[in-house]
Amino acid sequence: MADLKDLKDKIAVIGVGNTKYGNFPEIDDYGLAAHAFRNAVEDCGIDKNQVDGMLVCRIPYYARMGEILGLNPKWTLTLPGHGRMSGMGIIEAAAAIDAGLCHTVALMYANIGRSRRVNYGGDENPGTWDPWGFTSPGAAHAMAFRRHMEMYGTTTRQLAEVSVAIRHHASLNPDAVMRRPFSIDDHEAARFIAAPLRLLDYCLINDGAVCLIVTTKERAKDFKKPPVMISGFGARETYSPSSIANFDMDFWYPAISDAGQQAYEMAGITNKDVDALMCYDNFSPTVLFTLEGLGFCGRGESGPWVENGALKIGGKLPVNTDGGHLSNSYMQGWALNVEAVRQLRGECGARQIPNCEVVQYAQSTPCTRSIIYTRG
Amino acid sequence: MSYNKPLPRPDTTNGPFWAGAKQGKLMLQYCKACGDTRFPPSHICPKCLSSDQDWKEASGKGTLQSWIEMHRAYWDGYKGEIPYRVALIQLEEGPVVVSNIDNNSDNLRLGQPVTVVFDAVTDDVTIPKFTLA
Numbered sequence: 001m002a003d004l005k006d007l008k009d010k011i012a013v014i015g016v017g018n019t020k021y022g023n024f025p026e027i028d029d030y031g032l033a034a035h036a037f038r039n040a041v042e043d044c045g046i047d048k049n050q051v052d053g054m055l056v057c058r059i060p061y062y063a064r065m066g067e068i069l070g071l072n073p074k075w076t077l078t079l080p081g082h083g084r085m086s087g088m089g090i091i092e093a094a095a096a097i098d099a100g101l102c103h104t105v106a107l108m109y110a111n112i113g114r115s116r117r118v119n120y121g122g123d124e125n126p127g128t129w130d131p132w133g134f135t136s137p138g139a140a141h142a143m144a145f146r147r148h149m150e151m152y153g154t155t156t157r158q159l160a161e162v163s164v165a166i167r168h169h170a171s172l173n174p175d176a177v178m179r180r181p182f183s184i185d186d187h188e189a190a191r192f193i194a195a196p197l198r199l200l201d202y203c204l205i206n207d208g209a210v211c212l213i214v215t216t217k218e219r220a221k222d223f224k225k226p227p228v229m230i231s232g233f234g235a236r237e238t239y240s241p242s243s244i245a246n247f248d249m250d251f252w253y254p255a256i257s258d259a260g261q262q263a264y265e266m267a268g269i270t271n272k273d274v275d276a277l278m279c280y281d282n283f284s285p286t287v288l289f290t291l292e293g294l295g296f297c298g299r300g301e302s303g304p305w306v307e308n309g310a311l312k313i314g315g316k317l318p319v320n321t322d323g324g325h326l327s328n329s330y331m332q333g334w335a336l337n338v339e340a341v342r343q344l345r346g347e348c349g350a351r352q353i354p355n356c357e358v359v360q361y362a363q364s365t366p367c368t369r370s371i372i373y374t375r376g
Numbered sequence: 377m378s379y380n381k382p383l384p385r386p387d388t389t390n391g392p393f394w395a396g397a398k399q400g401k402l403m404l405q406y407c408k409a410c411g412d413t414r415f416p417p418s419h420i421c422p423k424c425l426s427s428d429q430d431w432k433e434a435s436g437k438g439t440l441q442s443w444i445e446m447h448r449a450y451w452d453g454y455k456g457e458i459p460y461r462v463a464l465i466q467l468e469e470g471p472v473v474v475s476n477i478d479n480n481s482d483n484l485r486l487g488q489p490v491t492v493v494f495d496a497v498t499d500d501v502t503i504p505k506f507t508l509a
Contacts, residue, residue, distance in 0.1 A: 122450030
């Protein structure tokens with residue numbers, strides 16, 4: 001088996017695109033994905049017929065997608081519409097390219113959950129614990145966060161720092177869905193959904209689509225924008241508590257530590273080299289859990305660590321500079337990977353991190369992944 | 377008024393759990409080959425892959441590992457009861473389960489001892505819940 005270090009900086013992101021984010025009942029998931037694809041093609045100037053690999057996520061039928069885009073690729077992968085597939089998909093695409101199965105992959109994700117009124121709990125998502133009234137990913141994260149509060153003394157005011165910083169970033173992003181800044185006091189006054197979590201701890205549900213185009217380092221030189229390299233990645237699943245979906249007694253700490261360490265070793269860096277973290281923020285507590293797992297702070301110490309705006313641009317570690325899932329767009333990690341690319345290209349305007357050289361993506365979920373991106 | 381909260385969905389493995397609850401017993405599946413004890417039940421043992429699985433009555437004792445208050449009613453049956461409390465319990469035998477805790481005390485703490493109680497919600501279904509020990 002090849003050493004993953006051999007894959008360092010061999011695969012590059014050359015094009016990124018997205019639709020507007022919001023409520024679009026007049027269009028469907030195929031249509032949104034097609035627009036994101038066309039925007040990514042225009043972003044890098046590729047002839048779309050050079051795309052010989054296609055990965056689709058939360059899109060009903062891959063072949064219909066190919067028909068709409070006029071693509072007959074050599075490689076296709078479909079991933080379910082679960083909020084953890086982006087990191088998995090990008091790594092799978094890199095591996096497929098490295099194996100020679102194809103040379104240029106378009107990865108597309110679309111979500112129409114807002115306009116189609118998707119519910120993430122109750123009878124739409126039946127589970128083992130329904131007879132006890134326990135349902136929804138938010139409730140599972142609330143259960144984890146209460147445990148964190150009890151074990152480590154973490155407070156909801158500390159948790160508020162996550163949502164406040166990420167909303168601040170959204171206020172700097174003209175494309176974000178929710179842009180009005182709020183304070184820690186505003187967070188504390190928001191209504192509970194599953195206490196101790198409040199409305200402002202929950203991600204948005206909105207429509208939109210994202211596309212990334214990925215190819216080999218050699219081919220990546222031929223396009224309009226400077227390539228962004230995939231320098232490291234790591235992975236670890238946590239399937240044992242799957243009947244309690246979206247929950248882990250240890251806050252996924254073992255998994256994110258492992259995945260993060262793999263990614264740092266592959267990239268040949270440490271977390272001190274990271275200029276920004278793009279962190280899967282379906283619910284605000286996952287950001288705290290991820291900071292601990294990646295070693296930005298000690299285990300159980302994320303609460304004090306994030307105080308005083310540590311996660312804002314200019315703070316200790318800028319997190320989710322586009323506004324994340326909490327305030328920009330619920331693209332289930334895909335838009336965070338696009339933001340990583342844009343930061344490294346220096347395209348982020350008011351929210352640009354000066355001299356941004358290393359951006360890390362991480363998702364602390366039952367399928368934990370981390371990807372490290374650097375300038376080409 | 378008829379019970380209009382979600383009822384258990386029978387599947388190919390959970391029958392003995394709900395049959396036991398109806399008789400006031402908290403039943404857990406275990407592996408006769410290696411002793412692994414779990415909830416929810418499995419088709420084979422996740423530890424040793426044996427097919428030789430049986431059921432035993434649990435002590436009904438456990439510890440409180442977390443709890444939340446649901447402020448949104450995802451089912452109509454909860455509309456009059458929000459916020460309601462859901463708890464995470466580690467059973468003495470090892471498995472971690474989600475349940476309800478019937479004590480409205482504001483002084484819940486991690487690790488508090490709890491014990492099972494049985495709530496006969498319909499003629500056919502009894503749901504195991506917990507109370508502070």
